[in-house]
Amino acid sequence: MSDPNDYTVGWICAIDTEYVAAQEFLDEEHPRLASQDPNDNNIYTLGRVGQHNVVIACLPHWNYGLVSAANVASDMLRTFTNVRFGLMVGVGGGVPTKQDIRLGDVVVSSLDYANGAVYQYDFGQTVQDKAFRATGHLDAPPLLLQAAVQDLKTTYRRHGNQIDKAIAAVLERNPRLEEEYRRPDPITDRLYKNTFTHAGPSHQSCTSVCGDDESTLIIRDARQKYDDNPKVHYGLIASSNQLMKDALVRDRLAEEKGVLCFEMEAAGLMNHFKCLVIRGICDYSDSHKNEAWKGYAAMAAAAYAKDLLGRIAPSRVEAEEKIRVLSRIYEVVEKAQDIAKQGLQTQIDFARERMSEKENMCLQLFFLTTDGKDATYESYKDRVEERVDGTCMWFLEHENFQKWLKQESGPLLVSADPGCGKSVLAKYLIDHYLPRSATICYYFFKDQDQNTVRQALCALLHQLLTKKPSLIEHAISQYDKKGKGLINSTKSLWEVLQIAVKDPQAGPIIIVLDALDECAQSEFEDLIRNIERQFPSDHFDHGKLKYILTCRPYDQIVSEFSNLLHSFPNIRIPGEEESETISQEVNHVITCRINQLSTTKRLNSDIKSHLEKRLQETSHRTYLWVHLVFDYLEGVDFKKTLKGLESTMTTLPKSVNEAYEKILNKSNDKERRMVRKVLSVILAASRPLTLSEMNVAVNIEDTSESFRDLDLEDEEDFERRLRSWCGLFVLIHHRRVYFLHQTAREFLLADLASPTTVSPELHWHHSITAQDAHAVLAELCVRYLNFFNSDTTLPTDANGAAGHPVDGHAFLDYSAKNWGAHFREASIIDDAAIVPPTTKICNPDSKSYSTWFTIYWEMTHTKCFTDLMVASHFGLNAVVKQLLENGAELEAKDETGRTPLVEAIEGQHVAIVKRLLETGAKVDYHYQRRVSESDRRRMGDNKDDS
């Protein structure tokens, strides 16, 4: 049996072809180990090369990439604690522009004096910065190896290398490898021009589809008598999780940094596992993949590695420092992911440049924003906080998650109680942890404004098609049928997604859906059925699609997954059962926050540890609670004695709801009215308002008649005021106003159906009904739009000519598009004060009408509307009633024959239909329901056609 302590050189391969080549270059193979570290999952081949004992490991099947390489290396170090350095030996893609690199040649990573030891690359920044940016400070290969490379280089120069002969000797000894590993016919070494992409499907060879046309090829002379063949090149090797297969990007990077070779593993190792990268060139990093050269290139790299080891004295190896065992593999993984994070960008930008105008328009459509006024799906992820180091481990280490990571397809459902960091976890997985070899698409559901499946699908498609532009054809076929209406049809969007993920070009895909419980209830079941449909139980092959779904542990959600449980028994990670572990992690956060607090407050160690102990004793502690409690502690001025601390502890909020109450109670009576207004607006708003919109909205008073009455402070001051009113309860992110957390919305919102017993200490708790909130916003919108009916010489000219710095028009877009819906939802009573101004803005002859109407109707030119039609269209009961009482024309028609009754029917406003019929409206049988897709859009109707 072999002793792991005898091995000092670690040799790592990525694929089987390389593993076989490595084994063939051993001078002697040793027996396997009797045992290895229980956490070491590698399989090894042990042996001797020259005077060195070498341990060879290969990455798991299909799991190549930086992270996988980092895992294999760190596992190796668990068992082989005497390993001094590593060799990454295998194949890579060559860059033929700067040096005469040909297939079968070898590239060795060496210091480039202009760039230092930059091996890790991030081609994300290249387009914007026009520069090739190193994303990590990568260690150079150990000096010992650098010296050996130099030594071998001079020998090769004098005598030529013997690589081809060494390979021939291996094949002679083991003829069964001949077919796969011999040097292919030189004619198959075709270098195409960088503008000529592979002319057929990837499984068809260049011989059959690309051919030997001189106009597409770069012709190179055969190598001369004293030229090495294969030749060894020394320079920069670029490493990323993304396979380089775009010749234009390749040449741009080669030009900027002198990269000689692209590969996918080394960056996962460099800083943690001192190593040298040796790559046999099997293709040219372009769209023409060349399977034929893989075997020979792998042999060439292995032959070089063996030559190199022959240059190093074993005593010198012993003198090298041992590699420290990595205690925290997560750090490595995280780092590698950070590096690869934007690795796709350049390729994406190139592909985008090549997209047709139509394809670009279709892609842009999925972004669901045209004018920058809407919050994007990205901003919902961005505003989630970063993980505190050492947290989320309950999940990352969970057996089911680890299994899911390794499997090729399938869903994973993570449930956890509110405030336990589900969204933080989702963001961390997306940004740092999930393997970059997959295309990662996400959507963060948000109650109220990001809660439809339609929005989610658009976001997913926008990401998928941006990252995999070749899949756009699947969207185009639907776009041709539906036009812009495509994004309003959940059914068609599902079709596009289902087909796109099955396309072999899609590769592995991971979809992360956060907060399923915040998806609109009416759509939830359909969402789950469609996810199920992607994993049919009568199919063994589910492609390479994976889901991570997070939600609160609600029975009605979790029970929806019973069908999937059959095919995926490990589908669920119930965080609520991990509360002990999560509490431990929360304790860790408490410790971190106390350390910060003690610096700002200068707490002595007694106080510090007492506070720590008291906080960690609290039951039901969540991340959210900790966040709020520390905000409170930072704000109060407590006496820094044990007694002083104790008396502060009694005032400390014991629950999240108590904390919310405390925050909102800071406002005085006068402010309270404003706070309520702000909170109502956030509750009801159909999308998050910007600061400037909010500034205008909350400054509209019952007495405001015109823009002159708006008393606006500038935006910075308003932001400060908002902060002092609402504290942490409200979050301002990218100049938009949100609630801190979903629980904040739930805290405020009173449920009419089941009035909860409101505790007397909590004044804000369940204090606003949805209807109240809509009424507040409806009134603000209507009053605002009515300003346009007053004297319209505005002091708030946008260019500030009149000396007013704040844009009073900021609220126009929102109120024009949404006032009707808020009015309807508010169920405003017939004689409410808001009814008269509403009838004014409904009147087509009014100034305000022409202002909001053009925005609401955007591109239509329908002019002959009446006030009754407008009110019927929006379903405004009280307004319809008043207009009818004032003798509004019941049968007014527009040019297409639409009447108020038609409007009410189409809007499904039953009460108004009834009222109109009772008043004597005629049902016009000649009116055809010509509600084409474009008409619907004109109607602003987003209802699904499925």
Ligand SMILES: [Zn+2]
């Ligand atoms: Zn080709």
